[in-house]
Amino acid sequence: MTIGFIGLGNMARAVIGGMLDKGIVKPEDICGSAKTEATRKKMEDSCKIRTASSNREVAEQAEILVLAVKPQFFEEVIEEIKGISWEGKTIISLAPGKTIAWLQEKFGQRLPVVRCMPNTPALVGEGCTGVCASPEVGSKARDTVLEILGSFGKAVEVSEKMMDVVGAVSGSSPAFVFLFIEALADGAVAEGMPRAQAYEFAAQAVLGSAKLVLETGSHPGELKDMVCSPGGTTIQGIKMLEKNNFRGTVMDAVITCVEKSRKM
Incomplete structure (x- = not known):
């Protein structure tokens, strides 16, 4: 062949x-x-x-x-x-x-x-x-x-009607993830961590989190709740993300990519 x-x-x-x-x-x-x-x-x-x-x-x-x-x-x-x-x-x-x-x-x-x-x-x-x-x-x-x-x-x-959605949630999304990793690292650098080390921690955290979703089959919200201890640091970070419309912004980014793909 x-x-x-x-x-x-x-x-x-x-x-x-x-x-x-x-x-x-x-x-x-x-x-x-x-x-x-x-x-x-x-x-x-x-x-x-x-x-x-x-x-x-x-x-x-x-x-x-x-x-x-x-x-x-x-x-x-x-x-x-x-x-x-x-x-x-x-x-x-x-x-x-x-x-x-x-x-x-x-x-x-x-x-x-x-x-x-x-x-x-x-x-x-x-x-x-x-x-x-x-x-x-x-x-x-x-x-x-x-x-x-x-x-x-x-x-x-x-189905073919889902291909534009695939292009957004899979094809374009690595760019969103790279931006997220960069932002995580920037936050760590702002608090004194060397940049190379910050990228390593941020990227490995994203890799491990993705594997948890795929290998456990657990809902992402359930896994999020496992990390958010009552009165802890993580829930305060989540609160800040929600305050700034993190999920809504990501959803809008995906929808924008789909709309662009359909016009190509």
């Missing part, structure tokens, strides 16, 4: 790295294209995959083709490759805001398309990817795609 990538940016590197780490394919089974020779050379050297300067060449070779370019370049890429034979091929799209119907319209035919939304924690094998497939995707191809997407974290099937 040959897996092709058009675009070799961060997300493509995460997917390729996950597949190679899990032994799903060998480096020689992967081919990719990128605009610059420097990017292609970097992937050849780091992952030992095959590369090409032509998107069409990659599309012709691939049985599973991953479109990993930015959304604004999709139409240009599709124009380059849509004249090839698609017999036995499946397309994976990593673009936010581009529906299955939109992709099939641009290709001019009802091709097997899997739309997915990974996030940047995929770079460290802890991604969470929302997945939906067109009816043309066969069960064998679907299982292969889920195996690929699960190689760098979790892959969760959702």
Whole structure:
């Protein structure tokens, strides 16, 4: 099986790295294209995959083709490759805001398309990817795609109408978490802790808290209550966050991302 990538940016590197780490394919089974020779050379050297300067060449070779370019370049890429034979091929799209119907319209035919939304924690094998497939995707191809997407974290099937929400709660939210970690660390620095140490404490606290939610299955509110002793320090911090509309602001941020995605 040959897996092709058009675009070799961060997300493509995460997917390729996950597949190679899990032994799903060998480096020689992967081919990719990128605009610059420097990017292609970097992937050849780091992952030992095959590369090409032509998107069409990659599309012709691939049985599973991953479109990993930015959304604004999709139409240009599709124009380059849509004249090839698609017999036995499946397309994976990593673009936010581009529906299955939109992709099939641009290709001019009802091709097997899997739309997915990974996030940047995929770079460290802890991604969470929302997945939906067109009816043309066969069960064998679907299982292969889920195996690929699960190689760098979790892959969760959702209805397509939820994909814009996935993009917000999973795709955009790492930026919110990074901002939160930075703010936690800034507070510690303000009270005298060295910055490097503050980042370590803040990041590890977020990592551990997330694992508690996932591994215990407990409601986040229940876990919060476990930390908030009566008359203690934590409940005073919670009070300050609530006073400044912390939860409402986070909810608004997610909703804003969803609305933006729906307009793309």
